[in-house]
Amino acid sequence: MAKIQRLDAHLTNMIAAGEVVERPSGVIKELVENAIDAHASKIQIHVRQGGIEEMMIVDDGDGMSAQDATLAFERHATSKIKDVKDLWKISTMGFRGEALPSISSVSHVELKTNDGTDGTLVEISYGKTLQAKPIGTPKGTQITVKNLFQRTPARFKHLRSASYEFSLISDVIQKFALAYPNISFSLFHDDKMVFQSNGNGNIQEVLMLIYGREVAKAAIEVQGKDNDYAIDGYAVQPFQTRATKYYMLFFINNRMIRSYRLQKAIMDAYSPYIPSGRYPIVVLHINMDPQLVDVNVHPSKWEVRFSKEKQLEFLIKETLQEALRDKMEVNRVVKQEKLEVEMPTFQFEEVKKPVVPVYQNVESETITPKVAEPTVVYEKPTLPKEEIVEEIPVQEEVVDVIVQSSPEVQKAEPAKVKNPSFPTMRALAQLQKAYILAEGEDGLYIIDQHAAQERYNFEVIKQKVLAGVKDQQDLLVPITLTSTLQAIQSVDALNQKLEPLGIQFEVFGDTSFVVRSIPTWLIYIDEQAFLQDMVDYYIKNEEVDIESLRKHALATMACHSSIRFNRSLSLPEMQQVISDLEHCEQPFHCPHGRPTFLKYTMKDLEKSFLRVK
Incomplete structure (x- = not known):
């Protein structure tokens, strides 16, 4: 007796429902995708x-004839494709002909439809047709x-709360x-409207x-x-971020999709502007020839x-980088005591002794305070607004050390042109030896002195170190790295990718590498950990993102200096801190993404002072 048998239509529909529904x-x-394919302009969803318990979708689309209304519940019955060629240029939301038969096999379905000529009712309960009539x-x-899922307990028990x-x-x-x-x-839930869009074509309004x-x-x-793709949409300024990656949305020819690699492209574009663990809000519509994408996965x-x-x-990545570079805005405190970005919190210690702040009159005559420990000092600037003051020694010190062995690099200079997006600021005071308070034409600015100098030093070091430096530092004690057999066997490919950085690995035993010299710009960080990261990254991705790794090294040096x-x-x-920052290519965030x-x-x-009615 044959062991293999053909399953009946109802059972195959229930199996398919496990994937579709x-x-x-x-x-x-x-x-809803069926309603969109039917050219609906208004779609109501009642839940x-x-x-x-119940879901109802109402649309004003094309509707169906009596014959199509019954045929639509048969497996692989669809109006979207007709032959094999259509499968490779799909432009509709649906095309498989599985949704309706799958849904009707695990629920009670009632369909009412009118194509402008005749109205039809079709009622199906768990795969059994009860009626079909005008x-x-x-x-x-x-x-x-x-x-x-009332009659499929295994699936029903996995549903969560309403x-x-x-x-x-x-x-x-x-x-x-x-x-x-x-x-x-x-969208209605238990007869209450919870969401409604106007359908006027304005994406920003929907946002x-x-x-x-x-x-x-x-x-x-x-x-x-x-030549192949067209992108349009909206990218939200980096000071508005979220804690999860699910706010990066992609629509391929208006089809919503998920893609880890496209999310990574967005994160790469935003990486200079947001802290680790935060994610941007981006909505991108990507249009292309349907033949370039396979939706039948x-x-x-x-x-x-x-x-x-x-x-x-x-x-x-390139489109987002250009948009962010050209249209970047200043991080703004939008509500008192509540910031829209992650940043260090101001720590105000209780002052047990009375403190008298130091004020200066218009002739710069200082009133001596009775207590010599003010927490915030207000001083009148002694230099004109545009005068260049002496540079802070800590900056020049690190640059001199890094570039001393390369006359070619010493010629590199940081940008002298003011960033056009940078506001004009005048320093007022220092808060808690950590933040600079400055005034501008449209309000008060609070500058993180460490993050500001970190950004400036990063750009100076990057410009000087990456200006063709080829200097190598021979190591008295070579660096030894333990790795895997996969990495050892791929040493030639790994060295080829790292050659522009001046890093080369030699095989040392069965599972080890040895590095005998390193670039001079690498000696000021933990070079062993840095090299180990590169090997590990290569094993995992079979490629090395040289720019990201190099940026990490430079950011570390900038931070320490x-x-x-x-x-x-x-x-x-x-x-001077403000002046340095305004000449940066990207002055709004430190290399780690903090404002x-x-x-x-x-x-x-x-x-805040209740002056606005």
Whole structure:
């Protein structure tokens, strides 16, 4: 007797439902995609108990004829593709013909549809057709799904609370609203409207509805293209970040997707501007020839494959870098005692003795304080605004040490042109020997003296060290690294990639490397750990991101050579810190992504003192 047998249609539909329909949000996604393919301009989503009890999608799209309405519930029945050639140039959301039969096999489904000529009702309960008959209904389609997974206990028990399931549905609908700003989406939960987009085509307005006014105001419009791809969308200023990576959204030909590699391209573009552990808010629409992308990877259609993925990654990174470089704004304190960015917290110690601040009159006559330990000192600057003061010794000291062996590098000079985006500031005082207070035309600025000098030193060192330096330092005691057999066997490829850095590994035994000389710019950091990181990175990725590794080394040197907290600065020295910063190519963040200064606008101050009605 044969052991292999053909499964019946109902059982195959239930098996397929395990991939297509994982939870209520998956049902919503499939049904909304059908409404979009039907050219709907308004889509309403009604949900009860997080979709576990009931979900209803109502659209004003094309609708279906009586014949199509019944055929749509048969497996692999679709109007989206007709032959093999269509599979390689898919431009619709749906195409597999699996969603409706899969959904109807694990729930009770009622479909009402009208194509402008006839209305039809189709009712199916857990794979069994109950009725199909004419009915009076408005043009478009209304589909109701009830009691999802009630007869599949193994799947039903994995559903979570109604509030959690609804949060996933809400997230999907908001992504649809960003992908299709020209469609009006209305989401109801237990008869209460919780989200509605206008469908006027304004993505920034949708951003405001989802993330709030401050995020929408901080959004930068981005555009880029090459021979194969066109990118448009919005990238939010780096002072508005999130704790997870799920705010980086991609839409390929308006299809929402997930892509780790595209997320990494965004993070690479934002890395100079945000701290570790924070993630940007980015919405990108990517348009391309459908033949360059394979959407037939998984039934859920979240994953795709690109023919030229590295090219797309490069375009995304380059487009975002250009937008951020040209449109960067100052980190702003938007609410009193609540910052929109991660930064060190001001620590004010209790003063047990009475403190009299030192004030100066207009003739610069100082009143001697009764107590000699003021926490904040206000001084009138002794130099004109544009006069250049003596440079802080700590900066020149590190640069001289690094470049002393290379006359060619000594010719390199930091930029002298003021960054056009940098505001004009005048130093006022130092707070807690850590922060510089300065005034500008539109408010108060608070400068992190260490982060500011770290950024300046990083750019000076980078310009001098990377200006063609080839100097090597022979090591009296070679560096030995223990690695894997995979790395040992790939030593030639590894050395080829590291040759521009002047780093070469020699095989030393079965599982070890030895390095006999290193570039001079590497001797001021933990070179053994740095070299070990490069080998480990190569093993994991089979490539070495030389720029990132080199940047890490330079950032470490810049950090160690910068002004520390708890160091008193004179007023000219404070002004010099500001002057150095304004001549940086990117003055808004230190090399680790932390902000160098914040702005408290006059409007913010007026609100804090209740002067704004």
